[in-house]
Amino acid sequence: MSHSSTVHESLTAVFQVRQFPARASAGQGVAHGSREGDRSGRHTELSVLLWERALDPQAGTWSLPGGRLRDDEDLDTSARRQLAEKVDVRELAHLEQLAVFSAPDRVPSPRRIASAYLGLVPLTADPQLPDDTAWHPVSDLPVMSFDHRTVVDHARTRLAAKLSYTNIAFALAPERFTLSVLRDIYCAALGYDVDTTNLQRVLTRRKVITPTGATATPGRTGGRPAAVYRFTESGLRVTDEFAALRPRA
Secondary structure, three states: OOOOOOEEEEEEEEEEEEEEEEOOOOOOEEEOOOOOOOOOEEEEEEEEEEOOOOOOOOOOOOOOOOOEEEOOOOHHHHHHHHHHHHHHHOOEEEEEEEEEEEOOOOOOOOOOEEEEEEOOOOOOOOOOOOEEEEEEEEEOOOOOOOOHHHHHHHHHHHHHHHHHHHHHHHHOOOOEEEHHHHHHHHHHHHOOOOHHHHHHHHHOOOOEEEEEEEEEEOOOOOOOOOOEEEEEOOOOOOOOOOOOOOOOO
């Protein structure tokens, strides 16, 4: 196949840990889900931001936000601009280039080369999404456009790996948090259960989290107030290049 021109685009897999109803299923994204757990079966999951294509090719499928690289911008600038303009996501706590997707037939002509990014949004962010855009649990994705499902899989794998040997969870967490909240974030992002005591021990030893000296307000059942923590740094740092967080036995 010959190509008279080649388009360079940016695509970003934007992840956020969110609450979903138990019956949420593929194609039923949650645009403004509650972040407070309740007794109706809501659960915490890693979610990705997608928009539904209204026109062909592949109308009705779901795409990652992105678009063409302008002549006057670099790739990082393009990725941030596309997110701000198209889906009103401006509060990115972390953005990094993921991979380049350049298969000649990845999209219909004209040929498109995509520079894919991993973007992370903190738990407390609540962007005002357009009507055609929604958060979808990564465990139950709808039919996605072109090779965008592969991009999401790459981004999820990168995030899970970096959770083990860096402090990247700072970009998913609120500014202040209890250990139970932090554990929920790690479990959702990793896709398996993590022991709270072990998580505290590992992150404290690596100086990833720091106690604030404050305590959280007790819940309805009372009990001992939980200690409140913060991340020691708000920038990416390698904490243990040979480490890995393991599932609970």
